[in-house]
Amino acid sequence: MPRLSVRLAVPALSLTLLGGLLTTAGALPAQGYTGDVPAAEAGSATTSLSAPLSVITAKGQTALDKAQDAIAAARTVTVDIAASGLTVDAPSTVVDTRALAGYIDKLEALDVTPAMLIPALTDEANAETESVLERTAALRGKLDAAIAQRKADDEAAAAAAAAKAAADAAAAQAAAEQAAAEQAAAEKAAAEKAAAKKQQVAAPASVPAVNVNVDPASAQGIARSMMASSYGWGDDQFACLVSLWNKESGWRVNAANGSGAYGIPQALPGSKMASAGADWQTNPATQIAWGLGYISGRYGSACGAWSHSQSTGWY
Numbered sequence: 064m065p066r067l068s069v070r071l072a073v074p075a076l077s078l079t080l081l082g083g084l085l086t087t088a089g090a091l092p093a094q095g096y097t098g099d100v101p102a103a104e105a106g107s108a109t110t111s112l113s114a115p116l117s118v119i120t121a122k123g124q125t126a127l128d129k130a131q132d133a134i135a136a137a138r139t140v141t142v143d144i145a146a147s148g149l150t151v152d153a154p155s156t157v158v159d160t161r162a163l164a165g166y167i168d169k170l171e172a173l174d175v176t177p178a179m180l181i182p183a184l185t186d187e188a189n190a191e192t193e194s195v196l197e198r199t200a201a202l203r204g205k206l207d208a209a210i211a212q213r214k215a216d217d218e219a220a221a222a223a224a225a226a227k228a229a230a231d232a233a234a235a236q237a238a239a240e241q242a243a244a245e246q247a248a249a250e251k252a253a254a255e256k257a258a259a260k261k262q263q264v265a266a267p268a269s270v271p272a273v274n275v276n277v278d279p280a281s282a283q284g285i286a287r288s289m290m291a292s293s294y295g296w297g298d299d300q301f302a303c304l305v306s307l308w309n310k311e312s313g314w315r316v317n318a319a320n321g322s323g324a325y326g327i328p329q330a331l332p333g334s335k336m337a338s339a340g341a342d343w344q345t346n347p348a349t350q351i352a353w354g355l356g357y358i359s360g361r362y363g364s365a366c367g368a369w370s371h372s373q374s375t376g377w378y
Contacts, residue, residue, distance in 0.1 A: 328354025
């Protein structure tokens with residue numbers, strides 16, 4: 064009987080010692096995870112051991128999956144930035160994932176990691192995963208901002224180009240219309256000149272066959288009187304008229320030129336003056352009356368007509 068009691072006591076002592084080893088943190092070597100368990104987390108790790116091993120391992124596996132996804136996201140944003148060709152407002156376009164890669168290596172060795180170390184390893188890996196995700200999100204935000212700015216710049220450039228094209232088209236249209244108007248005016252003037260020349264050839268009787276000698280001073284006296292009585296023009300206007308018709312005809316009643324212009328006011332054709340009297344070919348008063356009416360209607364005053372003649376050579 065005493066010998067039987069001794070054999071039973073030895074296994075009991077061995078079980079007691081083994082239990083002490085299993086419940087002492089750090090007593091077993093950490094295979095696959097060589098980091099120390101922080102003192103603040105020792106209690107959490109010990110408490111977590113109370114959960115089933117399958118739960119502890121599952122949490123570690125979840126942390127591994129999240130860490131791998133975070134590294135993939137970090138690599139993707141770097142690739143996207145390079146592909147965009149944009150410059151982002153960040154000191155670096157690469158998220159540092161070296162620390163997280165180290166945790167991934169340890170989490171991949173969960174099958175050889177003591178159960179008591181897995182909770183702390185999981186917590187640390189999750190914390191580093193969050194850090195990588197935050198930095199990745201910030202870099203992604205910088206890329207999105209750069210893309211939005213490029214889009215705004217492109218739209219502004221397109222709008223400016225469209226506005227310039229519209230302005231150029233409007234300017235071209237205006238130039239074409241101006242050129243067409245000038246051509247029409249030139250063609251009209253040429254047609255009128257040709258018609259006048261034709262009329263002069265067809266009706267040579269519109270120019271007197273005999274010289275008409277009328278004293279220019281007498282003609283000017285008639286003009287002064289008509290200007291004052293019919294238009295209220297004074298000496299200043301008379302001076303302009305004298306200069307104008309001195310240039311045009313020398314105040315000669317029968318002044319004529321090859322274009323068909325005739326008389327003191329050089330009406331073109333001379334037959335226009337028939338509206339002032341049938342004796343338009345020889346009567347200075349008839350010619351002057353017509354000439355003053357023409358000047359008043361077209362230029363408003365003798366000085367206005369003289370100014371135009373000085374700038375263009377005709378009135």
